[in-house]
Amino acid sequence: MQKSWYKEMAVYQVWPRSFCDGNGDGIGDLKGVLGKLDYIKSLGVDAIWFSPLYKSPQKDYGYDIADYRSIQPEYGTMEDFKAVLDGAHERGLRVIMDLVVNHTSDQHEWFLKGIEDPTSKYHSYYHWYKGKGKRRPNNWMSTFAGPAWEYNEKNDEYYLHLFAVEQPDLNMDNPEVRREVKDIMKFWLDMGVDGFREDVITFISKKEGLPSSPYWFPVATGIENYMHGPHLDEYLLEFKNDVLSKYDCMTVGEAPMMTTKKALKHITEGPNQHLNMMFHFEHMAADCLFYSWFKTKFSLKRLKKVFTRWQNDLYGKAWNALYMENHDQPRVINRYGSLKYRVESAKMLAVTYICQSGTPFIYQGQEIGMVNYPFTSIDQYTDVSTVNNYGVAKSLLGAEKALNLANYASRDNARTCVQWNAEKNAGFTTADEPWFWVNPNYTEINVEAAEKDPNSILNFYRKLLKFRKENEIVIYGDYKEHLKRSKDLYVYERNYEGQRLLVICSYTEKPVQFTAPAGFDLTKGECVLSNYDDTSVCTNGFTTKPYETRVYLFK
Ligand code: NOJ
DSSP: OOOOHHHHOOEEEEOGGGTOOSSSSSSOOHHHHHHTHHHHHHTTOOEEEEOOOEEOOOTTTTSSOSEEEEEOGGGOOHHHHHHHHHHHHHTTOEEEEEEOOSBOOTTSHHHHHHHHOTTSGGGGGBOEEOOBTTBOSSOOBOTTSSBSEEEETTTTEEEEOSSOTTOOBBOTTSHHHHHHHHHHHHHHHHHTOOEEEETTGGGSOOOTTOOOOSOOOSSOTTGGGTTTOTTHHHHHHHHHHHTGGGSSOEEEEEOTTOOHHHHHHHHSSSTTOOOSEEEOOGGGGSSBSSSTTSBOOOOHHHHHHHHHHHHHHHTTTSOOEEOSOOTTSOOHHHHHSOSTTHHHHHHHHHHHHHTSSSEEEEETTGGGTOOOOOOOSGGGOOOHHHHHHHHHHHHHHOHHHHHHHHHHHOGGGGOSOOOOOSSGGGGSOSSSSOSSOOOGGGGTSSHHHHHHOTTSHHHHHHHHHHHHHHOHHHHHOEEEEEOTTOSSEEEEEEEETTEEEEEEEEOSSSOOEEEOOTTOOGGGSEEEEESSSOOOOBTTEEEOOTTOEEEEEEO
16 A cells, blocks of 8 residues: 555545635635634644635535636635635645536636637537427436526527536536646646545536436436446546646545445556545435435444445555545534534544544534534525425425425535634624524534533544544554444454554444454553543443444554
8 A cells, every 4th residue: 555645634624605704794715714724733634625715606605616717706815815825835734626627607708608609619618409399408307406407598508507507517528628627727736736626526427419317316317327427537537647647636536426346447546546535425325315315214334334345445456535524414413423422422423434544534613513503494594405405305295394304414504604612603703694504502512612621522533633643553554344233333443564453433322232352352452542531441341331432552
């Protein structure tokens, strides 16, 4: 296994709109980020991934880009960005940008020019098709619900949008579009950024002719025609060979519906590697089918199976991207942990994934155990996918059930303002009104309170990340799961250069009798991390306390 900085780093994700408002207009911005760089550094992370900062009408909060080379005015200027970039680098923090090139905003000049003059080269930057009589070009449905086609009267044509109506898909088969993408990459890399998180990158190549799907789903009908399209490998390799390989940078591709087998085609180390890592979604489906709107009961066995498959299938060949939260996922404590045992379960969940082999990503607010917002009405939501999915759910299940689902599944849960202190608006802004909700629990759950408490979730994250940094076994060790059949305990070991690590995580408040696997004598190991003070051992095991976690190191 080759060593590399991107394997050793931990990454903190900033969703700028809700992170910190530095100019008092109620919206998070770069000035706010600048003021928090020391805080981010203090966590023990090595890089920041910024969700899109570019100029955008914000229909999908920056994932609809109108200009790839300028900063959203609400967030500041290019000078402000450069100050953040320099400030991060001075502190030894790398900066990863979000590269969103499956689609643009409908306000991007390429799109507007292509409508204005259908004979211009910009017209073929997108997927424009004539309808079939009065019907749309095919039966594909958007990932955000509703048809994936929008009619444009001026030219009597439809354009493809796999996401919101305002997010037309780029035609990556057009070499001019790929040249633009490479130019955008160069622009940011030349400025000094250290890599890209590539948004739905596995959707960029569509099957020729965009054939209709024989299947029907309420969302994303047709996905089999683009989720791993025919020219994906070729385009990713082109980006790598022509641009990325010329810089000391890293890439992590976002890849819905990804399996280890397919992922290995892209991330296996060697000359044909396309990306350094991939964000798959399989472990975020332990309480749902595919994604959180198809809710099921949480199953630890399902979760463990996925983790183990990715750990085993990739080990020695490719590198994992580890996460449990981001701006698209409701807060994980509500899903896999416990509100009653918020602190204990938050720590246990952190150990679960950060002690695995891979690069851990931590989403803003996760480090203080932020939880879902108590939404009571659909009118309180702002996310386009929530509003659309709610519409579908309401027509199938009725308003009450649809709202319950939204409360559980909405991405808006992750997008409330970061809770910095117990003052007005949780210290997020000095404006009277922040742009979005502040969870009323901010008087208890906030960074300032967590700083003061040595047993806080925040200080646990610091300890955990420090331990990872100081112990190569956590980064480069191999992985072996124990007690696979347990519905309550997740237990795995790591091995590296004669050292062993045993990780024990309880996913229940019930007491469970744990006995160390054969070959481990707990009295000979050091309990290096735990979420309870009492780490006593009895006959080579212990009875777990609610959501208990312990990590033992054997040297
Ligand atoms: C994935 C992003 O993470 C999400 O926030 C966005 O809505 C879609 N891609 C479309 O860009």
